[in-house]
Amino acid sequence: MSLEILDQFHDPALCKNVLARLNDTLTGPLRFMEVCGTHTVAIFRSGLRSILPKEIVHLSGPGCPVCVTHESEVNAFLDLAGKPGVIIATFGDLMRVPGSHGRTLKAAQADGARVKVVYSPPDAIKLAAENPDSIVVFLGVGFETTAPGVAASIIMAKRQGVTNFRVLPFHKLVPPALMALLSDDDRESGGGIDAFIMPGHVTAIIGIEPYRPVVERFGRASVVAGFEPLDILQALLFLAECQRDKTPRLANLYRRVVRDEGNAKARAVMAEVFTTADALWRGLGRIPDSGLEIADAYAAFDAKREFDIEIKECPPLPGCKCGEVLKGKLPPNRCPLFGKACTPAKPVGPCMVSTEGSCAAYYKYQVD
Ligand code: SF4
Numbered sequence: 001m002s003l004e005i006l007d008q009f010h011d012p013a014l015c016k017n018v019l020a021r022l023n024d025t026l027t028g029p030l031r032f033m034e035v036c037g038t039h040t041v042a043i044f045r046s047g048l049r050s051i052l053p054k055e056i057v058h059l060s061g062p063g064c065p066v067c068v069t070h071e072s073e074v075n076a077f078l079d080l081a082g083k084p085g086v087i088i089a090t091f092g093d094l095m096r097v098p099g100s101h102g103r104t105l106k107a108a109q110a111d112g113a114r115v116k117v118v119y120s121p122p123d124a125i126k127l128a129a130e131n132p133d134s135i136v137v138f139l140g141v142g143f144e145t146t147a148p149g150v151a152a153s154i155i156m157a158k159r160q161g162v163t164n165f166r167v168l169p170f171h172k173l174v175p176p177a178l179m180a181l182l183s184d185d186d187r188e189s190g191g192g193i194d195a196f197i198m199p200g201h202v203t204a205i206i207g208i209e210p211y212r213p214v215v216e217r218f219g220r221a222s223v224v225a226g227f228e229p230l231d232i233l234q235a236l237l238f239l240a241e242c243q244r245d246k247t248p249r250l251a252n253l254y255r256r257v258v259r260d261e262g263n264a265k266a267r268a269v270m271a272e273v274f275t276t277a278d279a280l281w282r283g284l285g286r287i288p289d290s291g292l293e294i295a296d297a298y299a300a301f302d303a304k305r306e307f308d309i310e311i312k313e314c315p316p317l318p319g320c321k322c323g324e325v326l327k328g329k330l331p332p333n334r335c336p337l338f339g340k341a342c343t344p345a346k347p348v349g350p351c352m353v354s355t356e357g358s359c360a361a362y363y364k365y366q367v368d
Contacts (some may be wrong), residue, residue: 048161063199086134087134132175138153147292203262273297275292
């Protein structure tokens with residue numbers, strides 16, 4: 001996209017115009033959840049939050065991949081990092097995410113475990129090729145956005161004959177988590193979620209149809225939006241129009257990036273390598289069919305099978321309210337540890353670790 005076009009999405013006059021229309025359209029409180037951590041940061045960074053009408057209540061959702069990685073899954077990473085002959089390959093943002101005892105991969109690395117930060121799954125394949133006497137395990141976390149790339153890397157490793165590359169698959173799928181969230185949501189009590197801004201990047205893969213039940217079964221207006229100030233204001237205007245008309249609708253307002261039908265090729269790669277399975281989410285618990293396992297045809301690349309990894313549920317970190325934050329039930333700055341025992345320099349929970357985490361965003365932008 002040219003910078004000129006992007007500039008239009010920051011144009012103060014256009015933004016003011018949409019903001020005025022938003023003010024005119026609202027008919028009452030509108031509690032909207034943005035599912036994606038990138039939206040959380042975009043809303044704060046642009047200063048939008050401070051100028052939105054007071055009727056609009058902003059809730060952060062479970063869309064930060066690192067934040068929803070369960071304590072038990074982090075424990076499994078740590079167990080694996082301690083095994084002889086294993087090199088863990090991971091994206092950097094997992095390094096400081098604590099397991100159930102507060103221990104992290106960074107601490108394991110400091111104690112001598114072989115943990116390498118990589119920038120892409122093919123980097124992990126290269127690492128495997130360079131270390132033929134070790135097993136390189138790539139930690140597969142994230143949503144539908146990262147899963148196709150990880151699936152493609154498994155296919156690539158098979159084609160290249162890299163036999164010591166493995167993936168530990170803890171990918172998560174957004175639509176089942178939204179259904180689980182809404183099944184437990186009480187809008188009648190005055191809390192709860194009225195509407196959603198859906199994640200742009202995830203939707204670029206899955207398309208908009210998986211959100212249809214959010215609108216038709218649960219009655220929540222939903223809009224796919226980009227990350228510029230005008231994108232977000234237009235999305236809120238759409239949600240306010242649904243509120244005014246008392247008609248929840250689904251819209252894609254991010255057409256410059258997201259096709260309604262998503263990316264069929266990326267989904268085909270995922271379907272070749274993965275099958276759906278139940279998954280554990282931090283804060284949300286076990287959700288049916290919300291995760292991905294490696295299919296039998298690619299079992300040779302599955303670290304779960306090779307190391308017989310079983311995920312055992314464990315209690316949340318003492319005092320950490322990430323679970324409530326990820327469900328939109330507690331603003332981050334209402335966690336008793338926020339800004340005191342828990343800061344970005346010394347995070348207690350994953351929502352303070354990741355740059356997409358809502359606790360880190362509240363801290364960085366000093367939200368009251
Ligand atoms: S402030 Fe820290 S301890 Fe509290 S919910 Fe956020 S990450 Fe967890």
